[in-house]
Amino acid sequence: MARAAQAVIDLAALKHNYLLAKELASGRKAVAIIKANAYGHGAIEAAHYLSDVADAFGVACIEEALQLAESGIEPPIVLLEGFFTADELEPINRYRMMTAVHSEWQLDALEQYAFSQPLPVLIKFDSGMHRLGFDAEGFAKAVARLQKLDHISDVIAMTHFACADELESDYTQQQIKNFHHACDRFDIAHCMANSAGTLHWPETHGDWVRPGIMLYGASPLDQDTANAARLETVMTLSSELIAIRELPKGESVGYGRRFITENPTRVGVVAMGYADGYPRHAVDGTPVAVNGKMTRIIGKVSMDMMTVDLSDQPDAKVGDPVELWGNQVDVNQVAACADTISYTLFTGITTRVPRVYKK
Numbered sequence: 001m002a003r004a005a006q007a008v009i010d011l012a013a014l015k016h017n018y019l020l021a022k023e024l025a026s027g028r029k030a031v032a033i034i035k036a037n038a039y040g041h042g043a044i045e046a047a048h049y050l051s052d053v054a055d056a057f058g059v060a061c062i063e064e065a066l067q068l069a070e071s072g073i074e075p076p077i078v079l080l081e082g083f084f085t086a087d088e089l090e091p092i093n094r095y096r097m098m099t100a101v102h103s104e105w106q107l108d109a110l111e112q113y114a115f116s117q118p119l120p121v122l123i124k125f126d127s128g129m130h131r132l133g134f135d136a137e138g139f140a141k142a143v144a145r146l147q148k149l150d151h152i153s154d155v156i157a158m159t160h161f162a163c164a165d166e167l168e169s170d171y172t173q174q175q176i177k178n179f180h181h182a183c184d185r186f187d188i189a190h191c192m193a194n195s196a197g198t199l200h201w202p203e204t205h206g207d208w209v210r211p212g213i214m215l216y217g218a219s220p221l222d223q224d225t226a227n228a229a230r231l232e233t234v235m236t237l238s239s240e241l242i243a244i245r246e247l248p249k250g251e252s253v254g255y256g257r258r259f260i261t262e263n264p265t266r267v268g269v270v271a272m273g274y275a276d277g278y279p280r281h282a283v284d285g286t287p288v289a290v291n292g293k294m295t296r297i298i299g300k301v302s303m304d305m306m307t308v309d310l311s312d313q314p315d316a317k318v319g320d321p322v323e324l325w326g327n328q329v330d331v332n333q334v335a336a337c338a339d340t341i342s343y344t345l346f347t348g349i350t351t352r353v354p355r356v357y358k359k
Contacts, residue, residue: 004240005272007349008356009041011049013232014215018050020230021198021211028205031078033212035060040346041216041235042355047073049359056098058210062088069095078122081132082106089113100124100158102132107145110152118153121146122191125182127159127175136182143186156189156208164196165220176203196220199227218331218342235346236326241290241318243269244310253307254299259284266310270322273304277349278324279338286337289323290316
């Protein structure tokens, strides 16, 4: 016997979403972003399933890259934040990884390292995000330095958008202009589009796109669009009812007595809590599905349990299935009820919740 909480990962849906990104980008190359354990979905499993179609895989750091490389992943692995110390160049060289470059010290290290064969690099231009990257003057100097190196096969210009998920914002257009102003003097490939760019901003598609959250079936956009509607759900977080209570009017439910029954209420207890990664601060009314029927959370989420309203389900019983998010419960709606985003929900699912992979 086992606790019923689980996250079912639909790998076929994951591949569908990757191929959709390729289609929207008119067949351009796509880096499948699987950093942070594939946004909580399982990086090794995701990478192996996508390895026959993916052009490259994107991770945040060398530790994530080595986990993939040592599991036999063959498509190039991209270090999106570059290398943090010069000694990382040895495994980068050994496994033929692609690395981002955003600082002058990294240029110095690349010039000094004796690579066994030429490798491509992505040079990051700060078009307005103001995290990593060179300004226009530094970018021009950095490109010139990289193009002189025999052990650099290709130089790819990369940038990142701050507001591409906000469809009414004009800041993305300003960043695009900044990027082209810096890059157009060079004959180099372009890599601009994140998930939002891939879904909505075709002028950002360049030579490479970088689909991230869209791979996992969640739209980053602040509005519904036809392209986003084509995404397929990858993770279904589910559990079961473990107890049912019948409460009269005026009784409280859970810690802090946040929820007080306004009528006689049937309360279901679900084996899912914030120690599993479900957001503790989800408000009363957060959607949940019991037996395939939509209902709501009532009372604060506990460490190992949560309570839901079964007033409209007189026949619900212990052992009945509960979907926390998935094909019926939109993860973005749950995120909105917890004042967060789908990224934090996916990456927050803890190791206590087993991943079950469906092909």
